[in-house]
Amino acid sequence: MSENKEELNEEIEQNEEVQEETTTEEVVEESASENKELSAEEKIAQLEAQVKEAEDKYFRVHADFENIKKRLEKEKYNAIDYASEKFAKDLLSPIDTLEMALAAEEASADLPAEELLAKLKEGVELTIKNFYTAFEKHDISIVETDGEFDPNFHNAIMQVDSEDKNAGEIVQVMQKGYMFKDRLLRPSMVSIAN
Structure with missing residues (x-):
């Protein structure tokens, strides 16, 4: 019987140790889950603050962009109007x-x-x-009319007989042509030799 008693005492002690471990683990788990909840709440608050900050930055940048866009558009129209x-x-x-x-x-x-x-x-x-x-x-220049007729720069309004000019050469300029940089403003009105 004493052996049974000893075994029973040992079993009770083991059960108590297991219960203490279980209780300790439960306490640790509960405090960890509370920490997780707190840290999750803190994380949510932190993320909300970051979202708000990013939203503020976005609105500021968007407003700056719109202001620049309006200013550039105004400057463009002024440049066109006063070119x-x-x-x-x-x-x-x-x-x-x-x-x-x-x-x-x-x-x-x-x-x-x-x-x-x-x-x-x-x-x-x-x-x-x-x-x-x-x-x-x-940068406005006169279209050259010396030499050969060029349909890109000259407009032949008549053909005349000429002893001193070869066929296709400009004989006379009726109206001067003008270039703006490399763009033709008006072709020269010319007569060409037959």
Whole structure:
């Protein structure tokens, strides 16, 4: 019987140890799950803060982008609207020259016709010179009409017989053509030899 008692005591002790281990494991598991819940809540709060921060950054960047887009669009329309401003300013000089020629004509009404005509001619020549100066500033050039006819730059309006020109060569320029940089503004109106 004492053996049974000892065995029973041993069994009880083992059961108590197992229960203590189980209880300890349960306590550890409970505290770990509480830590997990707390850390999960903390993580959620942290992630929500990050999302809010990213959302704020997005809205700021989007607003900046929209402002830049509007400013660039406004600048583009201003550039289009005022693209000819420099050219227009350069055309003011020829207009002034023409107005001075007319004023000189009125002031010198008592001059002989030959002198008046000479002054008017001088004014017109000066005006043309001012136009060519303005054209040169803005890369506008006269289409060359020396040599062969080129349908890309010349418009033949008639053919004439010519002893000193070969067939297909330009004989006479009726109206000058103009180029803007490498683009044709207007072809030259020419007559060509048969």
